[in-house]
Amino acid sequence: MLRSILGKTFRLLGYTLQYGCIVHCNFEYIGGVVMCSGPSMESTIQNSDIVCAENLSQHFYAIQRGDVIIAKSPSDSKSNICKRVIGLEGDKVFAHSPSDYLKSHSYVPRSHVWLEGDNLQNSTDSKYYGPIPYRLIRGCICLNIWPLNDFRFLCDNPNGRRFSDG
Template identity: 65%
Template sequence: MEHLTNQRLNTYLKGPDMFRCAVGKTLGFVGFTIQYGCIAHCAFEYIGELVACSGPSMEPTITNHDVVFSERLSRHFYRIEKGDIVVAKSPFDPMMNICKRVIGLEGDKVCTSGPLDVFKTHTYVPKGHVWLEGDNLRNSTDSRSYGPVPYALIRGRVCLKLWPPHDFGALNKSPNGRIIRSN
């Protein structure tokens, strides 16, 4: 009889022990997920990210479906320079990113005309802004359309093309020579 009572007691205790074990494993998994999520967030926010590019505005430097690495440290330390290709939030749609080349920095005089315009117009880039243009001037919506872009919209500097493999490496200089020299 005593043996039968111990057996029932052991069966009774297995239920709560199994529940505690399952809860413990679940909480452990959630904890690891949160930790790795925080590490991934910090890496993408402060170090860099992979960006799949679409559209013709940066051709021939970056074509549709190219994958590039955009590093974030230059943005945080204000090391964006003329000639750099950057990923920025679109001034029109904050849910969309744009990939353009920095043509002018604050204080620079830039040409605001399109490549086919007969009369050339110029403007100065205001403080805290940059002038962005696509390398494909005939097929790019850029600062010539929406004006100077606030520096705060820059997400990172593109430093490396990863895909396609035959184009792997550092990116070329501006194919159209539109980098503005400081005054």
């Protein structure tokens, strides 16, 4: 009887470990569901909206201008940020910077991206901390799923006017 109980327990632990690994790999490499907080992406994404993010484009270096991405915050490694990609490496970006990072324009360095929130008056973004390394990008937001009345794809580029090709 003890052997039967131990066998079932180890089998359950083995299945739990396997499914845990599958779930982890799914969220790390394929994508997942994320709740966005803060006003920086309003009116595209509202505070507390729930979105789907895919991580494949980040792994295949397929991030494009206009994509809304999730990245590790360059100022706080424990938190994530949700911003729009305005410039890729080599692009000339124009911004009115509250910091000394930009005088009037700058080029995005190699392996970096320039990020800005859609709510320009209320966004801490590359205007403050400069371009971020590509390795900080976690995924690309593709779908707004909650609230249901705002269900839509987020793959279009409504803010393409804010960047120029180098």
